Amino acid sequence: MAAVVEITGRVFSPPRLEIAVGGYVTWLNHDNQTHNVTFDDSSLAGGGDMLAGQSFSRIFPSAGSYTYHCAFHPEMTGIVVVKPKG
Secondary structure (H helix, E strand, O other), rough: EEEEEEEEEEEEEEOOEEEOOEEEEEEOOOOOOOEEOOOOOOOOOOOOEOOOEEEEEOOOOEEEEEEOOOOOOOOOOOEEEEEOOO
16 A cells, blocks of 8 residues: 655645555655655664655555654654554
């Protein structure tokens, strides 16, 4: 199962996303600014810098809540909630 987070106007939309374990999320940068996805848990690898039109995808193999932000624009925040299948 795939989900998409759009980046437009320096906002992650939707800011809160729920997916099942094993699902993945793709972040799409529609802004003319560089953004990234930096997870607050430093043990999780985020995406590199995304220029306009670029994207980053990540699979979430474990249940939990994963908060993230853009390192360039700290006011940009989001959360992925990963729920067990079933």
